[in-house]
Amino acid sequence: MTDPQTQLETLRGQIDELDQQLVDLLAKRAAVTTQVGNIKSQTGMPTYVPEREAQLIASRRAQAQQQGVPPDLVEDLLRRIMRESYLTQNVQYRCATLPGTKVAVIGGRGALGKLIVSLFERSHYDVIVIDQTEWPQAKALLAGVKLCIVAVPIKQTIDIINTLDYLDDDCVLADVTSIKQAPLDAMLAVHKGPVVGLHPMFGPDAPGMVKQVVIICHGRQNEQYQWFLEQMITWGAQLTVSNASEHDADMAYIQVMRHFTSFVYGAHLHAEDP
Template sequence: MTVSPSTLDELRLKIDALDSQLVELLAQRAKLTAQVGQYKSQVGLPIYVPEREAQLITKRRQQALERGVSPVLVEDLLRRIMRESYHTQNVTYLCTNPELKKIVVVGGAGALGRIFVDMFKRSGYPVCVMEQRDWTNATEIFKDAGLVMVAVPIKITESIIAKLDHLPADCVLVDITSTKQKPLNAMLKAHIGPVLGLHPMFGPDVSSLVKQVVVVCHGRDEDKYQWLLQQIRIWGAMVQVVDAQEHDDAMVFIQVMRHFCSFVFGAHLAGENPNLKQLISLSSPIYRLELAMVGRLFAQDPALYADIIFDNQGSVSLLSKFNQQFLKALALVEGNNKGEFIKQFLKIGSWFGDYSKQSLIDSKKLLLKADDDRTWSE
């Protein structure tokens, strides 16, 4: 079929009309999901229900196959649409402990503290934010508190907790620091009542708690703070329970090593001073993503990352071992020992097992998104 300029114009008009219909359908869907959110808030259902999401995607993928449409395309669209719908649902939430008289968030004006202050308020709790200037009125502020959350920098967390030795006996004391063993021990020492350690595995730039992980390290009187864990689930977050020491050991790999490597990579780039714009323009999507993860680090609070790296007891030991491994790998290159490199490569791949294959699949989705976002102005 030969397409003339006039025919092309007609086809484009039809595509524009369909795109306009898509926008209208999205608007209608948003209204429906807002109503769903209102119902969930009334009865206390979690915003995020994994089973429902999986069922919906499976059905639409099958429908796409039957209509000759790429199921991958349909799933990508649905996941993006559902992510937006979760945000339209999270206006208010059911309060799981309406009898609670007061929540005090120490450091609630900070970046991460503000998130919890906002979520508590949207769940109907009376919330009081306490900052350094308020300590002279501490007795009155903590009076009748049912929950005190410590949301201050790592370096002062233990000293702040030590001041909380006159809380109401039934008050739940909780921290949200990225290290857990030391703060948990400090809370158990300072307070005779319920104690809980939390580590929100997200930064202050998240738009909602849907699908975010909150690590839970039990302290004392678990039954007294189950309402809080249920509240977090209602917000859409996923609760992951782990021992405090196991948490800290894992964070050396998850946070310390990763952030330290990004720091060193960034430091080396800054020292060599290559043309950054040229590096970006010449990079394939995977390298642009890797470079973006390094650059992202230096757009955030340096004190926060200094605390994460320096205050974990296992940092020096693990980073020293990593340095030794780096030097061993460098020796292979210096000795032009490709055979040993390949041998080790295969051994490491065997350790990762099926996860490496799944990572290849998952990363392709990220790469497609990165490619879509690329512009010539870069």
């Protein structure tokens, strides 16, 4: 009879071989998802398709159940693998309008601004970054721009918007502030053309917009910025339409709950302090 140590070494060898096969399969899958990303970037198909992901997970869960593998384990692995595959597709995107269309990002060197600039550049737009250095020349730089996004700190947003009365009438004016009613009102007052308010529900450390929620608050001439919304969908974003005042009320409630939670934690820790 083979001694237990020898049996153990044999089994460990089998595990090592299976793990190597697993890595090989992941490499092959990554190569295929890269090809998928190339096709999507050429055709403008969305990076993230919820129905496809849900169907894939459901199928593999059913397979796992049949083969005696915990379905939750398989789903966890799949979600991690798919998250990585989205990164391999997060390289180049098709332009939702004419390539070379001029887009300006005011605050484009900030944390969120950099991400927005990167996405537009990878989608073949002519991107103009306006920050403190370029601000004295803003009027000249914004001439002929088809989309102007205000991505500055919240305390500066209204003041910046109020200076933009010289934008071309066909330019889309947008902001990405976490409050919506005041910026939207300011944009509608200062600009005669299309206006839309956005609230990206993610931080600047996100690698892109894949599976990220963006709140949309319509302002004026919705049809004129449809291409912009389609571009975000191509980037993989999930768009949710909201009324500006309702959005702000919801955000205020969420912030109050966060502060309340922090207060309760602090009070509890203080009470526990010997």
